Amino acid sequence: MANLQDIFNLAKADGGKFFVMDETGELKLVIMDIEEYQKLLLGKIAHTVQEVEKVNHEIMRAQLDDVVSEMPQAQPLSNTAIKNQQNNHHVPESAEEAIDPSFDFEGPKLGIEDL
Numbered sequence: 001m002a003n004l005q006d007i008f009n010l011a012k013a014d015g016g017k018f019f020v021m022d023e024t025g026e027l028k029l030v031i032m033d034i035e036e037y038q039k040l041l042l043g044k045i046a047h048t049v050q051e052v053e054k055v056n057h058e059i060m061r062a063q064l065d066d067v068v069s070e071m072p073q074a075q076p077l078s079n080t081a082i083k084n085q086q087n088n089h090h091v092p093e094s095a096e097e098a099i100d101p102s103f104d105f106e107g108p109k110l111g112i113e114d115l
Contacts, residue, residue: 007031 007018012033020029 008031010016011018011031015033015036017036018031019027020031022028
């Protein structure tokens with residue numbers, strides 16, 4: 001009669017599986033090669049990750065749809081509105097006009113007594 005080590009060796013040699021059943025014929029255990037079990041387990045994990053990614057994608061899509069639906073719709077500006085905006089905002093014609101002459105680019109001066 002074969003012992004458990006013989007069954008392990010046989011499963012590894014031919015890649016087979018051995019099924020262990022109880023006295024009623026109900027399947028209780030499967031003995032298989034470890035590499036085959038790892039492939040099976042990794043495939044199951046990869047499938048689970050894909051399902052989680054799919055659910056996360058659907059959640060993100062629904063959240064984006066909610067945000068977009070809550071945003072006010074932009075209305076195109078009429079020519080009059082564009083002219084009013086241009087008249088209400090002064091655009092400097094040169095860099096000299098845009099720079100405040102009183103602005104100190106160097107920052108505060110510290111003396112030795114300040115340290």
